[in-house]
Amino acid sequence: MVDWHHLSDGERALLERLFWTGGLSRGDLAASVDFSKSKANMAIASLLGRELIEEGGVQPSTGGRRPELLRLSHGMGVLAAIDIGATSIDVALLAPDMTLIDHRSEAADVHAGAPLVFARVRNLLRQMRERHDIAAGRVLGIGVGVPGPVAFDSGMLVNPPLLPGWETFSIRDCLAEEYAAPVFVDNDVNIMALGTHWRLRGQLRNFLVIKIGTGIGCGIICHGAVYRGTDGSAGDVGHICVDPHGPLCHCGNAGCVEAMAAGPAIARMAEAAAHAGESALLKELLDRNGVLSPMDLGNASRAGDAAANAIVQQAGGWIGRMLAAVVNFFNPSHIFIGGGVAKVGPLFLASIRQSVYQRSLALSTRHLDIQYVPQVESAGVIGAGVMAVQETMLAGPERR
CATH class of the missing domain: 3.30.420.40 (ATPase, nucleotide binding domain)
Structure with missing residues (x-):
């Protein structure tokens, strides 16, 4: 087992640079840290000697010999x-x-x-x-x-x-x-x-990730690090109230966005529409499978079913209402939407965007980008x- 306690601050800084960049040449690595080139080269030699970093291929040549790429060692x-x-x-x-x-x-x-x-x-x-x-x-x-x-x-x-x-x-x-x-x-x-x-190589410093599935939660990257709050509950946005007259949530409060727009709530709305005769397609799916899932709703929405589209838009609107309050408070550069319910289709993302931009302050959304989580799988x-x-x-x- 590697003893990480005996790493110097300089060695740890080099490891961190390699981790977030995916690999650098010896020269680029030495130039990327805030200490002298000679000290950086000594630390690089030490890390190579202890097999904590290794050569992992070559970079394209800019003239002359192609530089070797250093990366964290697979052998450790x-x-x-x-x-x-x-x-x-x-x-x-x-x-x-x-x-x-x-x-x-x-x-x-x-x-x-x-x-x-x-x-x-x-x-x-x-x-x-x-x-x-x-x-x-x-x-x-x-x-x-x-x-x-x-x-x-x-x-x-x-x-x-x-x-x-x-x-x-x-x-x-x-x-x-x-x-x-x-x-x-x-x-x-x-x-x-x-x-x-990590997928974005640490280039964004202040952004949110919203996961919409059985529940709704938010991950907060603030100044390049996860913000957890005093007791670890930061980002529990699923229990923000978006309608005080809404249904009872399992937390005991009424109108939480999780109770109105998470996966189980969306499935219940789809089944209610099917039973009410509002959608022949949803009724057919319900009769065939016995239950409806958010994915069934998404498939119906993609097929142009009006009742399904209305449910998707309503759920996206509730989530956007919650996010507008968060955006006004935190002013992130990006919001990334993930989780199983995010797959119900483009109308869902469009409804979230519309609600956020409609309800947030202009200054908070001036540079705001809302998109899917990259490589969510x-x-x-x-x-x-x-x-x-x-x-x-x-x-x-x-x-x-």
């Missing part, structure tokens, strides 16, 4: 990344530079309880390690995302509304039975925000891996 070990959703689990093994070694995704029911879910997670990790002949001791760090509020320092869930019974379960202790590597736990939307941040596990790298390799001793 691997990272385990786990993304738990309300209805699925994603597990991956990653190299330190976020190269995907293996990735498995499958359906899961979090209501079955944390012990059963994490027994499956451990089995998947074990199968992937055996497939690639990677010993448990080669795992450098483990990142875990869960769909609920997390006290980051302890890694424990706190009153998770979608995960009854999980708050007494220690994810760290469970994984420690098999791995000596440190385990870091955060809520799934913070993980998605970190994955998006792997944002969760990449984000869990980014968290593991940041907390294991790049954090100073005072943060561990």
Whole structure:
């Protein structure tokens, strides 16, 4: 196991530059940090000697010999990344530079309880390690995302509304039975925000990621880092009230945007429209399958069904109303929309945009861009891996 405590600040700064850029030439790496070229070259030589960085190919020539590209060493070990959703689990093994070694995704029911879910997670990790002949001791760090509020320092869930019974379960202790590597736990939307941040190479400093699925949450990147708040509950926007006369939410309050525009609410509106005879297409789908999903609604909307379009626009409008308040407060440069419900179609995104721009202050939206999460299918596990790298390799001793 690598001893990260003996890294100098300069060495850690170089590792961080390589991580966020994906790789640099020796000259570009030395020039990218705020200390002398000679000190940078000494630190680079030290990192190469300890096999923490390696040469990973050549850059295009600008005249003369093509420079060697330096990157985080694949030989130092691997990272385990786990993304738990309300209805699925994603597990991956990653190299330190976020190269995907293996990735498995499958359906899961979090209501079955944390012990059963994490027994499956451990089995998947074990199968992937055996497939690639990677010993448990080669795992450098483990990142875990869960769909609920997390006290980051302890890694424990706190009153998770979608995960009854999980708050007494220690994810760290469970994984420690098999791995000596440190385990870091955060809520799934913070993980998605970190994955998006890395995909964009850290170029955006202030943005939001909204995950719309069984619940609605927000990951906040503020000044280039995840903002979690005092107790880890920052970004719990699903319980912002958008209609005081709206339906009762599972949190006990009325009119929360999650109760009106998350996946279950959208499915209920679609089924109500089908039963009321407002849509022959939705009625046909309901009769055939017994239930309707947000994806059924999205397919009907793409087919031009008027009732489906009205539901999609209404749900997008509610989410936009909530986001307008957040935009006025935070003034982000970008909002990225992700989660399963985001796939219902372009009308949903258009409705969110229209509502945000209509209700936000002109100054707050002058440079605002609202779009889908880039490469959303792997944002969760990449984000869990980014968290593991940041907390294991790049954090100073005072943060561990």
